[in-house]
Amino acid sequence: MKQFLANAEGVEGYLIFSMMVFFLFFIGLLWWVFRANQSYINKMKKLPFDNN
Amino acid sequence: MQIEKFNYDNKIVRDFAIATMIFGVVGMLVGLLAAVQLYLPEANLGIQYTSFGRIRPLHTNAIIFAFVGNAIFMGVYYSLQRLCKARMFSDVLSRIHFWGWQLIILLAAITLPLGFTSSKEYAELEWPIDILIALVWVTFGINMIGTIIKRREKQMYVAIWFYIATFVTVAVLHIVNSLEIPVTFTKSYSIYAGVQDALVQWWYGHNAVAFFLTTPFLGLMYYYLPKAAGRPVYSYKLSILHFWSLIFIYIWAGPHHLLYSSLPDWAQSLGVVFSIMLIAPSWGGMVNGLLTLRGAWDKVRDEPVLKMFAVGVTAYGMATFEGPMLSLKNVNAIAHFTDWIVAHVHVGALGWNGLLTFAIIYWTIPRIYNTTMYSKKLMNVHFWLATLGIVFYAIPMYWSGFTQGLMWKEFTAEGTLQYPEFLKTTLQILPLHVLRSLGGTLYFAGFLVLIYNVIKTVKQGSLVANEAAEAPSLEKSTLFKKGEFWHAVLEKKPITFTVLAVLMIVIGGAVEMIPTFTIKSNIPTIASVKPYTPLELEGRDIYIREGCNACHSQWVRPFRSETERYMGEYSKGGEYVYDHPFLWGSKRTGPDLHRLGGKYPDSWHYHHMVDPATMSPGSIMPKYPWLAEQQINVDDLSKKMSALKSLGVPYTTTEINEANATMKQQAESIANNLKKEGIDLSSDKELIAMIAYLQRLGTDIKKQNTANK
Known part of the structure; x- marks a missing residue:
């Protein structure tokens, strides 16, 4: 990682920005997913088997 | 319900x-x-x-x-x-x-x-x-x-x-x-x-x-x-x-x-x-x-x-x-x-x-x-x-x-x-x-x-x-x-x-994309790089038609193994500024061609295109005899140049108007080169345009180096 950033020559902002965007996005996603209601999850899992 | x-x-x-x-x-x-x-x-x-x-x-x-x-x-x-x-x-x-x-x-x-x-x-x-x-x-x-x-x-x-x-x-x-x-x-x-x-x-x-x-x-x-x-x-x-x-x-x-x-x-x-x-x-x-x-x-x-x-x-x-x-x-x-x-x-x-x-x-x-x-x-x-x-x-x-x-x-x-x-x-x-x-x-x-x-x-x-x-x-x-x-x-x-x-x-x-398109320093320009001549442009279009880029790259990577093999510098971004579309390729079934220009005489290319095995025994490249038979289609030449001009390729109006004459001149010079080597190929054949393009490849940067010396 250090080597990649060293190569960036003054535009490392783009790398850091993009990593941060993804990191924040992913943490948010993780947080929400683990708060999911189990009955909803169970319902969704069975959806393809619902009468068809 | x-x-x-x-x-x-x-x-x-x-x-x-x-x-x-x-x-x-x-x-x-x-x-x-x-x-x-x-x-x-x-x-x-x-x-x-x-x-x-x-x-x-x-x-x-x-x-x-x-x-x-x-x-x-x-x-x-x-x-x-x-x-x-x-x-x-x-x-x-x-x-x-x-x-x-x-x-x-x-x-x-x-x-x-x-x-x-x-x-x-x-x-x-x-x-x-x-x-x-x-x-x-x-x-x-x-x-x-x-x-x-x-x-x-x-x-x-x-x-x-x-x-x-x-x-x-x-x-x-x-x-x-x-x-x-x-x-x-x-x-x-x-x-x-x-x-x-x-x-x-x-x-x-x-x-x-x-x-x-x-x-x-x-x-x-x-x-x-x-x-x-x-x-x-x-x-x-x-x-x-x-x-x-x-x-x-x-x-x-x-x-x-x-x-x-x-x-x-x-x-x-x-x-x-x-x-x-x-x-x-x-x-x-x-x-x-x-x-x-x-x-x-x-x-x-x-x-x-x-x-x-x-x-x-x-x-x-x-x-x-x-x-x-x-x-x-x-x-x-x-x-x-x-x-x-x-x-x-x-x-x-x-x-x-x-x-x-x-x-x-x-x-x-x-x-x-x-x-x-x-x-x-x-x-x-x-x-x-x-x-x-x-x-x-x-x-x-x-x-x-x-x-x-x-x-x-x-x-x-x-x-x-x-x-x-x-x-x-x-x-x-x-x-x-x-x-x-x-x-x-x-x-x-x-x-x-x-x-x-x-x-x-x-x-x-x-x-x-x-x-x-x-x-x-x-x-x-x-x-x-x-x-x-x-x-x-x-x-x-x-x-x-x-x-x-x-x-x-x-x-x-x-x-x-935005930085690559907007920040100029991302693609440094090279002064000696000029647009293709009308004949080279036609040659390039034939290269595209035949799908040469399916087997040949135009992208010499910055490795000694490549600069040595292809006898030239590695490819620079500024060399491609007039390449609509780019032709870097993704597979080398044959060698890279970005430094091909000037490497062989015109006659080598003639023989190699008509029957590759005569120049490279055992070659698996297909023969392209039709290029020596078909005529270059000149009807759309000025339209092509005008289209490229509208995309920022600096062709002048005179160059576009005189495109056919310029093309003929360059084609005849290649036909004469071939004649000297005992090859009789009329100057209006597609193979002439192809040779012109191949001989141009990667040579702009060489001109710059000669000028620097």
Whole structure:
């Protein structure tokens, strides 16, 4: 990682920005997913088997 | 709550299934023909329309868009209706979509052998067909979103998210990459040039793999695999996580196709980092698929459909681990341009797309024909033929790839190249190419078994064109409840969902492209680089028509092994500023050509094009005798130059007006050179233009060096 950033020559902002965007996005996603209601999850899992 | 009766449209599913089978045969046969030509060039029968450079795009387009494309639509039309508990939004749109797509395929099958190509990989079709693709794709999108809107099931199952992401992303990719300026009905130039064109192309190329070969199949996996296994998906939470991560990360990874090129370093690094990160969401999908089979392994032993799913999903796991590894710069340095990449994509195409398609056909056909598969034994035979076919295809190609990569870089103790003659490295791998075509034949034989089995099945059943179903109507008031899980809310709002998915994929593309297009220092200009002369421009268009870039790169990487072999400097971004489109290529079946200019006399090129083996004994390059017979088409020359001028190529009005005269002058000078060597070739032949172009390649930078001295 250090080597990649060293190569960036003054535009490392783009790398850091993009990593941060993804990191924040992913943490948010993780947080929400683990708060999911189990009955909803169970319902969704069975959806393809619902009468068809 | 009112129970509504309706019918599922199975006829459209059947139609797409037939198209999948027909174009599977065509695509694989053309692939086989191309594979044989790589050790037996005469297999093109001496016809220009079947030469390697023209049928290679025919093979890739037929497999990706005709075989896999129709398979996607077959699976989507079957599963979407059932997951939404609704018939497709419009039967008319379904038919327009079906026939429109087949028309596109027909046009591709005609135009690609004729040499009408934009040269951009997996996007070769010319502009009128590009417009048709956009229209038919939008028809599909309207039909799909319409169905989702009129659904009777509140929640959108994970498969549908993948379908939505596929639709919107492919639309964005196709439109942005296909922006071109038409010259005639069959010829256009990409609006982007050089490095920028390369970046857009591989942003497209990589994400075509992601959103045409991956996301729709993940969606299909999430529907069909649980159905076939008779148990729900292993983890629904994992599917939420890996869906959003996958579509977010994928779009950034395109530049890993351009490592060690003149693409700015930061963009290459961005591509590498995101490619490595891709392992996680990709494996999320694989793990979810394989673990769905947990506790059902006894079934896997008996059910050929489940066997195909298991091997197909495993192939996906292998390919998506290998992809990030190939994106590491040190691995890429050896693997790029070699058969290793061919092995990699075929593990994905034959394993993941192929086996899943077969499994879906075997699962769907008996259901819509209200019968069972004619022969389970034949399904097992097919499974083994396909699996062994993949093994016998991939192993020789990996071996060949390692051999090429290492031979190209091998130095003697004295510090000179061990194999300075490129041809030696080609001849070394020919036996492996023979083996590869045998592997491909096995796989193809298996597919024929499928077709026989399906025909027998269809004969013993009868199509349930409209399958009756019923479900309670969806009352608007029940749609949203306070305090609901956010994703549950999102799943009820298809339009919001679609917009969010677009947002995810636009961020990555924008961060890569905007700086490359707007910051001048990213592509340093070189004063001595001038636009092509009229004759060179015509030569370049013939180079594009013949698909020379299918086997030759124009991109010398900054390695000693390459600057030594190609006797010149590594390629600079500034050298390509007038290249609409870029012609860097992605495979070196033959040597790189970026420093070819001035290396050999004109007469060498004449003999080499007419019969390559006379100059390079044992060469597997096809003969191009028609170039010495056909006349250069000068009718559109000034139109071509004007089109390029409008894209920023600095041709003056005088240059454009006098183009024909300038061209004639240069052509006669080449014809005279040839005459001195005893070759009688009239100056109006295509070969003259080709020689002019080849002799120009990479010479601008040499002029600069001479001036500096």
